[in-house]
Amino acid sequence: MRSLLTVLRDPVAWVLVIAGVVELLSGGTAARGAILFAGAALILADRVRISLGSIGAATPPLPAAPLQRAVASTRWIAPVLIAALVVPFFEVHTMPTTAVVGFAGVLAVGWAWLTEPGGPAGAAAPWRGLLVWGGVFLALGLWELRALLGQPSLDETSYDSPTISYLLEPVLDTYAGRAGALGLWILAGRSLIKRS
Amino acid sequence: MSNRDITLLGYALIVSVGLILGVVSHQTRFLARVGDVFEWILGTRSGRIALFAAWAWLGLHFLG
Numbered sequence: 001m002r003s004l005l006t007v008l009r010d011p012v013a014w015v016l017v018i019a020g021v022v023e024l025l026s027g028g029t030a031a032r033g034a035i036l037f038a039g040a041a042l043i044l045a046d047r048v049r050i051s052l053g054s055i056g057a058a059t060p061p062l063p064a065a066p067l068q069r070a071v072a073s074t075r076w077i078a079p080v081l082i083a084a085l086v087v088p089f090f091e092v093h094t095m096p097t098t099a100v101v102g103f104a105g106v107l108a109v110g111w112a113w114l115t116e117p118g119g120p121a122g123a124a125a126p127w128r129g130l131l132v133w134g135g136v137f138l139a140l141g142l143w144e145l146r147a148l149l150g151q152p153s154l155d156e157t158s159y160d161s162p163t164i165s166y167l168l169e170p171v172l173d174t175y176a177g178r179a180g181a182l183g184l185w186i187l188a189g190r191s192l193i194k195r196s
Numbered sequence: 197m198s199n200r201d202i203t204l205l206g207y208a209l210i211v212s213v214g215l216i217l218g219v220v221s222h223q224t225r226f227l228a229r230v231g232d233v234f235e236w237i238l239g240t241r242s243g244r245i246a247l248f249a250a251w252a253w254l255g256l257h258f259l260g
Binding site: 010012013015016019023028029031032035036038039040042043046047050092093097098100101102104105106108109111112113117118123125126128129130132133136139140143146147150159160161162164165167168172178181182185188189191192195196 | 200203206207213214228233235236238253
């Protein structure tokens, strides 16, 4: 019972739960809320796995290296380029786009859960960097929340209190904007996998 | 100054600070690069899963 309570103490999981609740309250789709709740659930499941280490389930079952080698090679370029050029023919928030982005997202989160981090174990935390960069992202998040709360309602966008999503709408309404955004998102994911 | 102007100014200010810090972190050792911070987070089990969930959410939020 005591180890179960320890499992529930992970603050990262609760940040994801709160983000998921805000997402749903602000009119987000179930898929967007679900990916955040799934992340929280997997973190808690991971804690359970670690706490059960004494019966041989402490480490994730799969090696990270095969996917890391694949995204570092040129093999990934052709399929990703095709996806980045074909998917933007569809509007954002339509079934084909949601399916492709959601599929990639679920695969990536699952991969992160099923594999062991490759970095040096117990490396010293870059505290100053964590605080400063964390502060920048927190400020952006709080400013976005301020804009969200300034709307007539949480799920009704406003010209007077624009959120980042609202400001990006004209860009994402074009094929080039969608292709660029999808390309950047894919490259960010590739970078996360390579650095893991 | 309208609320829209203040909101846009806030975004511009935060992004500018981020860009300046990015330059500072590349030219000095005073501040870790944002990539190095992400790399450290990716070295922790919870942070790794959370970063990939945040990445997936960003894709679904803006595109999916």
